[in-house]
Amino acid sequence: MPRDAFGDELDVTAPATQQGRPVAPSSFLPPPGASADPPSSASSWLPGSVDLPDNGSGGPVTSGRPLGPPMYLLGLAGACIVASLILGAVAHGKPALAVAGWVVGGFLSVGLLALFTTRDSLRRASSWYMTRDIAGVLRSVLVAAAVVGMALNAFQFAVWMSRR
Numbered sequence: 001m002p003r004d005a006f007g008d009e010l011d012v013t014a015p016a017t018q019q020g021r022p023v024a025p026s027s028f029l030p031p032p033g034a035s036a037d038p039p040s041s042a043s044s045w046l047p048g049s050v051d052l053p054d055n056g057s058g059g060p061v062t063s064g065r066p067l068g069p070p071m072y073l074l075g076l077a078g079a080c081i082v083a084s085l086i087l088g089a090v091a092h093g094k095p096a097l098a099v100a101g102w103v104v105g106g107f108l109s110v111g112l113l114a115l116f117t118t119r120d121s122l123r124r125a126s127s128w129y130m131t132r133d134i135a136g137v138l139r140s141v142l143v144a145a146a147v148v149g150m151a152l153n154a155f156q157f158a159v160w161m162s163r164r
Contacts, residue, residue: 067123069135073116074142080109081145088152091160098157105149113142 084105091097116139123129 065128066130067126067128068130068132069120069123070116071132071135073112073119074135074138077109077112077116077142077146078138080104080112081142081149084109084146084149084153088149088156091153091156093160093163095157095160098153098160101153102150102157105146105153109142109146109149113139113146 084101087097087101087104091101120135
């Protein structure tokens with residue numbers, strides 16, 4: 001059975017007309033009470049469509065300004081990684097600092113890097129997107145630094161635990 005763009009099966013046996021007029025598939029009809037005319041932003045009623053964020057606000061792209069990667073998220077992730085490395089360096093015999101550094105360097109920084117990747121991917125779908133090569137390189141460096149920060153804090157915790 002044929003499938004549409006969303007992977008749903010199409011019913012090819014259903015009548016294509018109703019009282020002599022073509023009938024649109026129900027999944028493409030606007031919700032009850034909405035206008036049948038397409039709005040300026042088709043994403044308000046078309047299934048599977050996505051609004052692109054403008055400057056990370058989550059709203060639709062309405063201006064002709066160029067979009068780039070959300071570099072502020074890389075900066076926040078970098079700050080978390082630096083804090084993790086500092087905590088790992090001073091955590092000799094202090095397990096609370098090692099655990100805090102591990103959480104900040106692992107969960108928080110990796111979460112920010114994942115958020116960067118998600119928002120950057122959404123922005124790349126815009127025709128106004130301007131590529132910055134440094135963003136991809138910096139993201140890779142930050143991932144490696146996050147692994148080092150997590151390992152350092154895990155090592156400090158393991159040393160404390162072994163000397164107990």
